[in-house]
Amino acid sequence: MAKRVAVIDIGSNSVRMVIYEKTSRFAFHILHEAKSRVRISENAYQNGGSLQQIPMQRAFEALEDFLTIISSFKARKTLCVATSALRDAPNQKEFINRIKNSLGLNIKVIDGQREAYLGAIACANLLPEQENALSIDIGGGSTEFSLINKKDINANISLNLGTVRLKELFFDFNDIEGAKKYIDLQLSQLDGIDVSTIIGIGGTFRAISYAILSNSGYPLDKLHAYEPNYDDFHMLLSKILDSDENNLKKLGIKNSRFDVIKPGALILLRVFKKFKIKELITSGVGVREGAFLADLLRTSRDKFPANYNTSVRYILDSHIDNQAHSNQLNRVAKELFDLTHKELNIDKKYRYELAIAAKLCMSGSTIHYYSYNKHSYELIEDALEFGFTHKEIVLIATLARYSKRKLPSSSHVDDFKSLLPDTNQLNALSYLLSLSVALLSHQPRNIDFALSFENSELKIESKNSLYLAKENIKKLENLKNSNIDISFL
Numbered sequence: 001m002a003k004r005v006a007v008i009d010i011g012s013n014s015v016r017m018v019i020y021e022k023t024s025r026f027a028f029h030i031l032h033e034a035k036s037r038v039r040i041s042e043n044a045y046q047n048g049g050s051l052q053q054i055p056m057q058r059a060f061e062a063l064e065d066f067l068t069i070i071s072s073f074k075a076r077k078t079l080c081v082a083t084s085a086l087r088d089a090p091n092q093k094e095f096i097n098r099i100k101n102s103l104g105l106n107i108k109v110i111d112g113q114r115e116a117y118l119g120a121i122a123c124a125n126l127l128p129e130q131e132n133a134l135s136i137d138i139g140g141g142s143t144e145f146s147l148i149n150k151k152d153i154n155a156n157i158s159l160n161l162g163t164v165r166l167k168e169l170f171f172d173f174n175d176i177e178g179a180k181k182y183i184d185l186q187l188s189q190l191d192g193i194d195v196s197t198i199i200g201i202g203g204t205f206r207a208i209s210y211a212i213l214s215n216s217g218y219p220l221d222k223l224h225a226y227e228p229n230y231d232d233f234h235m236l237l238s239k240i241l242d243s244d245e246n247n248l249k250k251l252g253i254k255n256s257r258f259d260v261i262k263p264g265a266l267i268l269l270r271v272f273k274k275f276k277i278k279e280l281i282t283s284g285v286g287v288r289e290g291a292f293l294a295d296l297l298r299t300s301r302d303k304f305p306a307n308y309n310t311s312v313r314y315i316l317d318s319h320i321d322n323q324a325h326s327n328q329l330n331r332v333a334k335e336l337f338d339l340t341h342k343e344l345n346i347d348k349k350y351r352y353e354l355a356i357a358a359k360l361c362m363s364g365s366t367i368h369y370y371s372y373n374k375h376s377y378e379l380i381e382d383a384l385e386f387g388f389t390h391k392e393i394v395l396i397a398t399l400a401r402y403s404k405r406k407l408p409s410s411s412h413v414d415d416f417k418s419l420l421p422d423t424n425q426l427n428a429l430s431y432l433l434s435l436s437v438a439l440l441s442h443q444p445r446n447i448d449f450a451l452s453f454e455n456s457e458l459k460i461e462s463k464n465s466l467y468l469a470k471e472n473i474k475k476l477e478n479l480k481n482s483n484i485d486i487s488f489l
Helices: 052-073 084-089 092-103 112-124 163-169 175-191 203-215 230-241 245-250 255-274 289-296 311-320 322-344 347-358 371-384 390-401 408-416 423-439 469-474
Strands: 004-010 016-022 029-034 077-081 133-138 143-149 152-159 197-201 279-282 450-454 457-461 483-487
Touching: 016 052, 016 289, 029 052, 029 311, 052 092, 077 084, 077 289, 084 092, 112 143, 112 152, 112 289, 133 255, 143 197, 143 322, 143 390, 152 175, 152 322, 163 175, 175 255, 197 203, 197 255, 197 347, 203 255, 203 279, 203 450, 230 255, 230 279, 245 255, 279 289, 279 371, 279 483, 289 483, 322 347, 322 450, 322 457, 347 371, 347 390, 347 423, 371 390, 390 423, 408 483, 423 469
Parallel strands: 004 077, 133 197, 197 279, 457 483
Antiparallel strands: 004 016, 016 029, 133 143, 143 152, 450 457
């Protein structure tokens, strides 16, 4: 696969483009992203689905500019998929041929099941694992559903149910009851499905999630993997349906979504009514990421290898110069955890976050060595994007920030209290990581000490002096609720 790949997604409402760069076999990051709200399906549903000339011209000009951007980044491969608006259009070939002949871009029109599947593989690979969840991707012309159980995807379903379609067929005529009947009739194709978790893909779900996130004092400014409260979400949906444009703005809805947010909100309300939903998860990824992953993972059944995380690998590839040292920190931190977690009353589930923090805690040194802890924290909080919950991200970033001498500050803990473990466990984890860093101060080619723990005493045995380790351990802020002693043999 080419090192740089561009993906274009032509939807009913917007045309989006993203350029990815691989840093190793399965690791990647985004180089550039662009979006244009060309509304290619404008007035199509009132005209038998046929694309109209003005919207097609807007789409042509947006694609022309996208290709200029792609060329500037020297991407070697471009994947372009089109969804509901083009697959429904009797005159789709007119547009496709014009784009191919004038711009040299091949558009692949995908069917609804493929569209659902691409969104689902993005969620299955790039969100924390979920059991028995239903993804929903509300587009302009159609809505896609897939059943996701951990990494497995089942029952890809596409319905002729979209925000622009409903707007032009019902909302423009103030026929809300007709819209409800139409939605419920379409949703009858989901009869027999039993789920309690919804994974929301697409602009409608993200817009509502972002409005809740922005107005709730939530401590992390990250939409992907955000889990909004169901009652808050449901209440906001109801308010949206009863709001004029002025009130929509007060609710936190952006101007660009005013004309399609109500149809999207109604679809979600009818979906919620059909299922007994308990949990909601916001996905920042969808068809574009799915198209990229289908190409990237085509030899591995559209799944990353077991115990592999692409965001961790990207940070290691791009920001860790001494990966041998990173691996040693990871190994020592896990060993210290295994020896002491019972004594320190740390839940075993936090071993994973400690191990990742140990691997990545030096990542900020490539930005500025003398403030690497601060930069490691910011880098991890931003770039540890895929496969982690917000609680995991904040904990890993916090441990990296305080991996030198001091325990997490009270102000930091207060800022992120809702996403962090209790203070005693957090401090214990922070101490173990700082202790790992201190023990490896001399950065040996191979770990040259052995650890053992008995009767609240951590014993460190080595043939070498470990002078720097001893010196740096003395500088560590001690745990207040621990009686652990450290001795060198």
